Amino acid sequence: MDLKEAWRTLRRRLNRRAIGEAQLMKRYQKVHSRPFDPAHVERFTEKVLQRMLVVNRRGNALYSRLSDKYAVRDYVREKVGEAHLVDLIWSGTDPRRIPFDRLPPKCVIKTNNGSGGNILIDGAFDRDEIVARLTEWLGKDYYWIDHEYHYAKIKPRVVIEAYLDDGQENGPLDYKLWCFDGVPQLVQVNDCRHGINAFYDRDWTLLPFRYRDNQKDFDMPRPANLDRLLEVGARLSEGFDFVRVDLYNVHGQVYFGEMTFTPLGGRMRFRPDEWDLTVGRFWQQAN
Incomplete structure (x- = not known):
């Protein structure tokens, strides 16, 4: 690394907080075609950005631990047991x-x-x-x-x-549970190629929204052990105003995938747009 590059790297580190905040605000404006107004935070994507700004300023040791795909294993073991670990x-x-x-x-x-x-x-x-x-x-x-x-x-x-094999083409299917205050409110079904973007409520009713373009229409069968999926998600998300808990369901056995506190860095655009506000209402105590 030459002296100029070393100085640039040092300057970025010293100014990380200010640079990060400016970039987050700029990206929100670009993605959503509107500025972020911290006085009126109602939409889900606004609350994700609000969280990112707070973490950018203060850090969050718990988020770091649970976003670590190795360290989180101890948390999963404590909360739901070894059997749910890959x-x-x-x-x-x-x-x-x-x-x-x-x-x-x-x-x-x-x-x-x-x-x-x-x-x-x-x-x-x-x-x-x-x-x-x-x-x-x-x-x-x-x-x-x-x-x-x-x-x-x-x-x-x-x-x-x-390797987990659930027998599905482009599997294993990923059940992303959007949990608010310890309650899974939405289940997003995904495959390894991101060809599926179906959302369901807790009763497995297909919901009329998505956030990816050019998605085919899917209506996935209700998992026979949906109650167990929801139970594991609820126990892992206890104490968090929002966290997405990703699980795999392999022949009836539920496995932990990861925990995500800032999905897509807030870059998602809900379609139709009003669902951004609808999902945001689940998130009561955004921080």
Whole structure:
């Protein structure tokens, strides 16, 4: 790193809070075509931004712990039990130490501090390429992508977990429970290719909104163990005014995926727009 780049990096760190706040406000204006008004926070996306601004100023050690895909395992174990954790095959800070020769034929490699960066092992693989990709991810400061400051406080490491197969094409299906004050109010169904964006209420009634473009219409069958999914989500979300709890449902067994406190960094646009306000009403004590 040359002197000019080193100075730029230092300046960004020193001015992180001000830069982050300005960028968050600018991005909200661009995505939603309206300025953020802190005196009138009603919509869901406004409340996400409000939370991000607070965390950007003060940090939040609990959010950092529970957004850490490795550290959160202890929390899940305490709240709902070991049975809801995907089997951990290996974890460490140096990808060169991955025991490639002992990995099962199918597994998932990821880092604990990022989002969406999964490597599926299924048959032959290139070790050097995997090590290079993981090294890049481990060295990345995800704060500067979406300005979600709680992710900046996660100590990066590699996590290798068992592969979950629910028998679905493009599975496993991801049941994202939008929980408010410990109550799952919405269930978003997703697949690994983001080809599904269906929302349901607690009674599994399909709701007429989405936030992704060019989505096909889906009406997913009600899970036979929906009550268990909702129970696990409720227990994991206790004490939070809002958190999204992502779960997998593999042949009737519920597995934990992750907890998300600022979905998409607030960049989602609800369609129709009025659902932004409707969902925002669930969130009573935004911070």
